[in-house]
Amino acid sequence: MKKWTTLTMTTALALSLAACSNDDNKKQDTTNETNTTEENTNQTSSTSKETVNNLRAVTDMPVSVEDALKTFNEQFEGVKIASIELGESNGTFVYEIEGFNDTTKYSGEVDENNQLIKQEQEPVDLNDDDNVELQLADYVKVEEAITTASKVTEVENSTPTSWSLDTDFNQDAVYKVDFEDANQEEFQVIIDAKTGKQIEILRD
Template sequence: MWKKISVMAMTTVMVGTLVACGDDDVKDNNNSNNTQQTTDSGTNSNSHSNTSATDLNNKKFSMSYTEAVEIFKNKHPESDVTSIELSQELGEFVYTIDGVDDANEFEMKFDADTKAILQDNSEKLDAEDANGQERANEKLDLTGIKTPQEAMAAALKQQAGTVKEWSIDRELNQTYFSVQIMNGNQEFEVKLDSKTLAVLSTEQDN
């Protein structure tokens, strides 16, 4: 009889233990699911935040691109400017100024909000680009050009959306503005004559 009672008691304890384990498993699964949902929600939120672009049109900065160019020219007085760009890098708005002299090419980056110099690099030109070759081909003509604000306004008349970045470049002896515009998930590049703002081309980037 005591043997039967002992067996019944052990059986009761085992059943209770299994039920408790089952409850713990359910709780663990629920906690895991909740953690996963929270992580997914956070990931989606971050992803949305990263993909939302700041509209550069009418945005004001402590530093103008002409100030960045002036500092570049003071640092590299024998050089000519070959490219100017304003874009967002790691959450910061950055001017990138490229230039060249007869022997070297230079790149300086500036924080548009704090005016801090973020980068000042140089490297030797290849033989085919040295002795004024790249200077002659890439030098920007900045005399009498329109402002970036005017260029962005003209580009938005051509293509609606949000201005992501702009640059001043040269191609085939013509200095032009390039304005990158986001419209939903589509990205467009509008090129405009730097002096007249005549639209040179509008292309959708792949």
């Protein structure tokens, strides 16, 4: 009887150990499945982030707009600034600046090394609506305009890829900040340059 009891106990212990082993294997399988799921999720998230991060944000431009304007003005002294735009061209950020005086319209491009890499001149038409002088001292900084535009719900998780400052059809100065997301959806947020408030949002 003692022998059977011992055997029974041994058998029971073996069965118990086997059951625990099975439970441990199940737990291990569950853990492995969880880890695999988490890894896949992390990989998907990482891929999404990489896709978004492939877009360069205009805030990464190493040359400030003030420095770019200084470079432009050194070449075209006394010119009134009509428009400024920052965007990517051939994989590098470039400021496109336009200005004018009583006789001539000027345009130039300033690169990431703060060098004037392109310039053009042509006779000015003072009746042209594009030739309105920007009163830069009266406007909010572009950084503030981008921050305000980035808070718009529609552009959440999007990258600001370009911006411009010029006058609209009412000759009011406006910032236009362009965004793009990982799905290549594009949005434009228009900011009143004087008040810094959002005026409109457009979707491409």
